[in-house]
Amino acid sequence: MSVTSEVPAAFRNAADDPGAARLIREGLADIVSRRRLVRYLVQADMRKRGADTILGNFWWVLDPLLQMLVYVIFVTIVVSRKTPDYPLFIFAAILPWKWFTTSVVDATSAVASQDRLIKQIQFPKLVLPVATTTAGVVGFAFGLIPLAGLMLFYADRISPFLLLVPLIAVVQYVFTLAFSILLAAGNVFFRDLGNVARHVLRLWWFLSPGLYSLAVLDEVHVVQANPILKVIANANPFAILFEAYRKVIYGAPTSPPGLPDWTSLAVLLLVSVGFLALSTVVFKRLEPSFAKVL
Amino acid sequence: MTTIDSPPPPTLRADSLQAIGVEDMGVRYDLRFTKKTTIRRSVGQILGRGSQEPFWALRHVSLRVVHGESLAVIGPNGAGKSTLLQVLAGIIRPSEGAVDVRGHVSGLLTLGAGFDRELSGRDNILLGGAFLGLEDEVTRRLLPSIIEYAELGDFIDAPIKTYSSGMRARLGFAIATSVDPDILLLDEVLATGDANFRAKSKARVIEIVRAAKAVVLVTHDMSWVTEYSNRAVLIEKGRLIMEGDPAEVVALHRQHTDEARAASAAAATAAGLDPGIAGQGRR
Structure with missing residues (x-):
């Protein structure tokens, strides 16, 4: 009876050293042939998040709102900056950022936490980080509910440009996936990568224009003295993403929403696809040693 | 009633009947990346401090299993039996040699x-x-x-x-x-x-x-080996020591186990007399 989807004949030679193009092809085939497994893993992830908590999946809605509240209090009272409709201004960044950090933190342990399974069954390990990253998309979709609620308070900023949010999310997904795959593989060999990632992420958030707009940087003395910093700040993927999300959700402090900067989004998408190919090759190269190291 | 028929005669061992082929296979563990490595430790090791020899869990293993065979793999703990199964299952890639599994x-x-x-x-x-x-x-x-x-x-x-x-x-x-x-x-x-x-x-x-069509079984249950397998291999310290009739292989394994037990008993006795000598004598 032919029940398995794998190729029945398996010839493994130690001298076999596949090239980058073949590894990418294999990686694609891994995901396509095991899409059902990815789906089950995503469903399991969602179910587990809901279990054991009083509010269940409602946390997906509540969490970004509470985070927004903290920053609104911090910035308006402590720093006393005045930006019109500030809650919506930062919510447009909190939502994608929460998606990114959740995916990255989960993906870091995605392979290492399945050590028992990896030592028992042969399956494409690439499905693990892909599943956690995809589960993050579902969380992001849940986050659109509080966004819709918040928009009701700022009804004059509601616009058809909101429909472009999924398009920007696609760019972010490709970038997040590339990042997650790389970290998932690296964490097998360096278990403190999770700690490193957490601190880097916190720093990254404050260096990205989430609580402030990119234009604010022009007023900062350090940036005025070193124009190179402005170039670096503009090249930050999350500068491009936050500015794009903000443009279609919030607009600008004094103007309504509009079209995002397509050029920088397109460049980011291209770079992310290249990054994804690179991290897939790295992952596939390291994959054979996972069972030994874990 | 229970046993699989005796091993197929040599004439039937054509290539089309081969289910598993293992040729001069070895699995090397790089102890630099063992469990819970931290970046600090690895940097230290890459810089030359605390470098470790590679460890061969299996080496120079060659075997062949044809359709209809049930092969028992026996040996002491840590001999590499489970590693062999992991290689056959495709979980671990061999570091040298080749493995051919059909089915x-x-x-x-x-x-x-x-x-x-x-x-x-x-x-x-x-x-x-x-x-x-x-x-x-x-x-x-x-x-x-x-x-x-x-x-x-x-x-x-x-x-x-x-x-x-x-x-x-x-x-x-x-x-x-x-x-x-x-x-x-x-x-x-x-x-x-x-x-x-x-x-x-x-x-x-x-x-x-x-x-x-083919079975490879790792077990410490010797009665199973003699009863349900039609061939057996003995693995010790990553090397294939003996291959052949289950009863003979089990006999050799028993003999080696007894020798090891006698050796460790002797070492324990020596330890009672002189701890210094026992420390050297024990492996």
């Missing part, structure tokens, strides 16, 4: 390893099937028989964390044996559960062994 492989390695404790038994069956690479329709078709075989009753929709260890073992066994493999890899699976389930599982394994 669908199923491994009944340690049971219930991949269970997700938060999910129900039913969800775990579906997830387990997906991990094993089964088509979804196949898993769904097998679902009722797996649930019945595991004797879980209403617990099937409760999270695995509420299961007793016996229930977990039964479910793991039921999932792993629901597949009809061409090549079956067994690693010490016969010692789980209560006496009742052990008898039931042994019967099931015999059934699969008969249906499978």
Whole structure:
């Protein structure tokens, strides 16, 4: 009876050293042939998040709102900056950022936490980080509910440009996936990568224009003295993403929403696809040693 | 009634009948990347401090299993038996040599390893099937028989964390044996559960062994080796020491075990007399 989807004949030679193009092809085939497994893993992830908590999946809605509240209090009272409709201004960044950090933190342990399974069954390990990253998309979709609620308070900023949010999310997904795959593989060999990632992420958030707009940087003395910093700040993927999300959700402090900067989004998408190919090759190269190291 | 027929005559050993071929295979473990490496430790090692020799879990192993054969792998703990099964299952790539496995492989390695404790038994069956690479329709078709075989009753929709260890073992066994493999890899699976389930599982394994085209079994149960295998190999310290008739291989293994026991007893006696000498004498 032919029940398995794998190729029945398996010839493994130690001298076999596949090239980058073949590894990418294999990686694609891994995901396509095991899409059902990815789906089950995503469903399991969602179910587990809901279990054991009083509010269940409602946390997906509540969490970004509470985070927004903290920053609104911090910035308006402590720093006393005045930006019109500030809650919506930062919510447009909190939502994608929460998606990114959740995916990255989960993906870091995605392979290492399945050590028992990896030592028992042969399956494409690439499905693990892909599943956690995809589960993050579902969380992001849940986050659109509080966004819709918040928009009701700022009804004059509601616009058809909101429909472009999924398009920007696609760019972010490709970038997040590339990042997650790389970290998932690296964490097998360096278990403190999770700690490193957490601190880097916190720093990254404050260096990205989430609580402030990119234009604010022009007023900062350090940036005025070193124009190179402005170039670096503009090249930050999350500068491009936050500015794009903000443009279609919030607009600008004094103007309504509009079209995002397509050029920088397109460049980011291209770079992310290249990054994804690179991290897939790295992952596939390291994959054979996972069972030994874990 | 129970045994597989005696080994096929040499004339039948044509290449089309080969299920598993292993040629001069070796598995090297780089001890630089063992469990829970931190970046600091690795940087230290890359800079030359605390460099470690590579460790060969298996080396120069060659063997061949043809269709209809049941091969027993025996040897002391840490000899590399489980590593051999992991290589045959495709979980570990050989560091040298080549491995040729023809057919669908199923491994009944340690049971219930991949269970997700938060999910129900039913969800775990579906997830387990997906991990094993089964088509979804196949898993769904097998679902009722797996649930019945595991004797879980209403617990099937409760999270695995509420299961007793016996229930977990039964479910793991039921999932792993629901597949009809061409090549079956067994690693010490016969010692789980209560006496009742052990008898039931042994019967099931015999059934699969008969249906499978080839079986490779790792066990410490010597009666199983002589009773159900038609060939055996002895592995010690990663080397294949002997291959041949189960009874002869078991005899050599018993002899080596007795020698090792005598040696360690002697070392223990020496330790009582002079701790310094014993420290050198013990391996």
